[in-house]
Amino acid sequence: MTWTRKDLLDLQSLSAEEISTILDTARVFKDIGARPRKVMPALRGKTVVNLFVEPSTRTRISFELAALRLAADVINFTAEASSLRKGETLKDTARNLEALNADFIVIRHSAAGAPHFLSRVLKAHVINAGDGAHEHPTQGLLDVFTMLEEKKRIAGLRVTILGDILYSRVARSNIWALLKLGAHVTLCGPPTLVPHTFEDLGCRVTHDLETAIKDADVINLLRIQHERQRKTMFPGLGEYTSLFGINRARLKAAPPDVLIMHPGPINRGVEVDSEVADGSQSVILKQVTNGLAVRMAILYLVNGGKLPQELIETDAGRTSDAVNSQQATATAE
């Protein structure tokens, strides 16, 4: 397996093998991240631009930290403080960044397909950090990474994605990664947010919570994006919670070892109760930790980095060099 892609635009177009390569690479970076010396200078001298045309905190910070851990220089760029507000087109903004020799553009945008558009006009590596209701590939990858870590397999795993599927880029990236790796995917929520068209992709669609969770190995809860929706999609958060909110009592319908996941930010008391979000089955914070490893893996791979096995060897060499040089410094003193 080799990695040949210049960009990471979506998971739909990746093969199962490519997804596995990313997950294996992320595994190595997760181990590195757990050590006292967390930096692996694979991107030294490179510039990563976080072009966040739509606001985001956790994804941006995660990408920023991932880039810093790889020793890249990072520039954060938000729409509020930019010439996009003055009517400059996305193409012009991006080409200006490229003229400054940006090597990576990590883009978050409210319009689906914006990363694809950029990848056509730029030579820099383009990484999709969420485009409209289309995909959020690094979130999909970190979710699958977490499931794999906890459940030791993806093939045959029964994963239920619950909530606002129609508008969710997280759902789409999860669906593609899970289906490609052989999981069974169930989508659940009100019909206005979970259209049956999703069945065409190979998912099961149900509007009954108990049916959706009773055999589930994993429940991935999506945030109700009330800021994106018109009032016509469902009557209100109260009714949503009464029908689909996950609490301790409801969770009894699911197997006891079911994994609770959420991409954040959580609307506590809406899609999930605190008891469950903070409970023993919840891996919500592990997802955040894993997100960093996955994003390091992506930056590293699109940059042409070596594949996992070689990476481990390189890293082993680097670590021993580092130890030697520290010793040398100590001796000199």
Added chain:
Amino acid sequence: MNSLLLVGGRVIDPSQDLDEVADVLISDGKVVCVGPGAADKAPPETVRIDVANKVVCPGLIDMHVHLREPGQSAKETIVTGTSAAAHGGFTSVLAMPNTSPPIDSASPALSLKRRAEEHAKVNVFITGAITKGLEGEDLAPIGSLKSAGVTAITDDGHCVQNNELMRRALEYSRMFDLPVLDHCEDRSLVGDGVAHEGRYSLVLGLRGWPKEGEEVIVARNILLAECTGARVHLQHLSSAGSVRLLREARQRGLPVSGEACPHHFTLTDAALAGSEEFWREDGRSLLGRMRQTEAPPSWPCYDPNLKMNPPVRSTADREALLEALADGTITVVASDHAPHCDFEKEVEFDHAPFGVTGLETALALTLMQLYHSGKMRLADVIKLFTVGPARVLNLHSKGTLRPGADGDITVFDPDAEWVFDRSCTASKSFNSPFYGWRLKGKAVLTIVAGKIVWAESDIPKVW
């Protein structure tokens, strides 16, 4: 006397059920005669053109064109738009009123007409708005628009949402025998939709433009046509449901007509996922007909040149449109030529304006989908560009080669293969999804009022 004799072409005039090899004589801008006597009647100084092996038919009419004047001349002008029309074989176009300012009163209508008379390469008919400012709130001065010379009224690009207002517009326009053309789009159902609501909009994360958003208004317009007796023409129909409603209404004899656009009956929403997906799925039969020897035309996913309103829909919708054209339910093919500047289209899909150019590809795409596919006779395809629109618009001296009719003639080669390329584009804009396509069927000579306004270079002009 200014005369032109077209010698030895296959003359097809659906208005007279004519399909034979014959000569056509035009003098002083009018058709004099078609047939064996034409050469004898030709005065000595007549310009003679050999059109053997070509089809000679009444000048084609495109009743849905955005010329963008006044106010949007960066996209298109009367000169460039009508040049594109001439290239595409069209001798008459109907200009839509959603300009800047819109044609919603006599004064802009008169000045547009004047500019067209001075600059247009082909006949330009103009439309007026149904409502002031195309805002859908108050009726525009339809009587003054009629006096200023509009051929029809429409709020194209917008759709009158208020049912009572639409009813009154229909009732009122009957007084002037003005056809009312409607862009059928229910705003509450469509919202900010940008792509056909279906599998592809779902996968691509694009907001859906459901077919019911068109069908609700088609049904409304049919009911109002029945209630008022006014003629309603449904613009750029895109869905199988609309076709079903129109077919039923016409069977009941209601004064309702419809048009279809080549992009809607050629492409599908699979094209939004990129050319590979399209050629593998919905475009397979088409590719066979294109006999593409080189690599098939390619485009990326989310190509803004595939964004139009209404959107390209599913294969079932595309097939329903083709069937409706073949069985006479839809009587008009129009391009909905909607030019936009590169810089306007080279943006995120959501932010790109709706519309594609079409004047230069409409004839070929229609021939490919309806004639070369074996679905229709050539004469019936020609009807969609001649008799069809002439009837809707009450253009009695157009769309026919009867003696005394206007000397507008299109000569085309239905079998000529060519590749649509930016360099051969006469329009000022390039927002077509068909660049790089190997097309079949091409206008070689466009004649307006007896004058050649466009000729393919290799046509033997004079001898």
